[in-house]
Amino acid sequence: IPIKTLEQDKQTDCKFLYSVCEKYGLAMKVFGEKIIIFDEARYESAAPVLTLQYEDCIRYTYNSTMAGTYTGAKVRYSDPGSSKRHYVSVGSGSRIKEMNVEADGAEDARRKAVAALNNANKKAVTFSATVMPREELIASRCIEIRGLGTPDGVYYLDKVTSKIGQNGTSQQSIEAHLVGYRLNDAKVQLEVETEKKEDGGGSVYTVQKGDTLWSIAKEQLGSPLRYAEIYDLNKDVIEEAARGRGKKDSSNGHWLVVGTSLQIPEATETDGEQ
Template identity: 70%
Template sequence: MRTRRAEIGVSYEHVDISSDIRDSVSLMSYVDVASGESDSLSLTIQDRERKWMGGWMPQKGDHISAEMRFYDWESEGSHWGMKCGDFEVDEIKISGPPASCSIGAVSIPRSEAFNEEERTKNWEDVTVREIAAEIAGRAGLALYYEAEEIPVKSLEQDKQTDCKFLYSVCEKYGLAMKVFAEKIIIFSEAVYEAAAPVTTLRYEDFSQYNYNSSLEGTYTGAKMSYTDPGTGEDHIVTVGGGDRIMEINEEADSAADAQRKAVAELNNANKKAVTFSGTIMARKEMLASCCIAITGFGKPDGIYYLDKVTTKVGSSGASQQTFEAHLVGNRMDGANVVLDPQKEPEEAGVGTEYTVVKGDTLWTISERFLGTPLRYAEIYDLNQDVIEAEAQSRGKKDSSNGHWIFPGTVLQIPAAEGDEPDGEQ
């Protein structure tokens, strides 16, 4: 009879202590984050013999590496492992009775130059890659950069650690960043959101789930005012349209620089528009920054980007994962950006046709014609055959429920609120 089980492997200060602590660890939790903060690890250890109060007492800054191993998981003979990475102890708690020790650790490396020393510097005529390379070199870290070259004419680091400053630079330009296994990893979240889903989760896979669709804190467009440093002229850059416009007050070197910053801030805010979280049995494919497909729920079905994945292993050999994700397809990276305010959007009547242009999404089309982005599913339902046929002609398996739409596609727009077909009262 198959017995599914999970085990942990832990090295402390480069010494394997797995066998020493296996019977006393009541829980190990690994948090994998796509961007914006470090990965983390926590261990809760039963300390009946009070070793962890004495000679085994951890110290802040100690090094931990960990992995999780899964045996006979999906089926007999299905074994796999998950390397959690390298961590630095940053919190120790002793409590009781019964006596226990809790150890918290983060993936930021032990480098005062990277995460403790505050630095003031004016960066001039560099790229984001060059900023990251200098910071990585100073901290003794490797750099993996998977994004376009972004020029920066001038940027001030004002009493910030290199770690916090680089996080802020990446966020400002719409890039994701994480520190993992002695590496700084910077990548284009837009590219990762466009990737095929690594696994499909069905309704029956969940022991708990939560879907949320909200307008609060989300926007249909953005407007950014800036002064050209070369000419001294004031300009306005607009992205998108509609009635929920984000006002951005940010310095910019040029129209292109303003465009990147406005689009990045708008997309960061709109990640909250549609979110999904849940608890499932652990899966090896569930890694932050990957996409998953969710099906069997109805309207919540779609492709989601994993923002955070938490994997836990308990003393009984059981394991579960919880995750937080946002729906892909609402990104406006390809939106048209102009130096003058856009015209007010036209209103749709019954039978309106619209031809898709570069940068459109069903979300923005719905906002433009129907007054709310939340009716995007109605546009997809009305045009499903056309959208799916066009996606397949472009080499896609399908459109991912309208995520993929292409310039030149003619869409039928449903009636806006209050419109009545001819002949009806």
């Protein structure tokens, strides 16, 4: 995957590398004193290594949700050559994730959009259980669940933990997600963003050094009290940028990353009036 430039700021090497892999839809694990980077999609398509039946589970939990999952994305990025803003639409449907990203071009934006969708959709259907130990149970392998009713299906093992008791008995805890929710053959549509009104109506602002949401709202909308609207409109982008710099979160927009593109809400007739 060609990447022109990346910036590492206040992150350990391992955390930085992990975040890069996540942005581009790759998985990473440390095993046998080696860092292994791999494409989860290839492993999800592999045949199950074993089948777990109802009687094999000491206990289990199953969860299914559509909250936080998506069928497509619309990504906004600035062309590094012309500085023109573009949209890249990936997938389709009613649940569309809107994103602002830093990208080297349309293909770079597409990769990041698809990765974000697939990472979100992993939680659509999840399964966890405690079972008697099996040597075949290794993270990154697929297993089949059968005989449990609704949870039945093929799952990808995200995490496997082995525990040995004081009396020598052992158990394994597994965490897995149902395969089949990955966006692989997404259609990509590239379109140039139309120019916005200069009065702040739906414009896009790029964060500069020293900016705060308060100052941006005052400058762009004439009212610093509208800072919360800017945060709500760009919450996903602001939080993702903050985590990319090694922070837990943005502290409700307190931490802004220079270069982040923010969508500005429409100005109202009363904005700027004293």
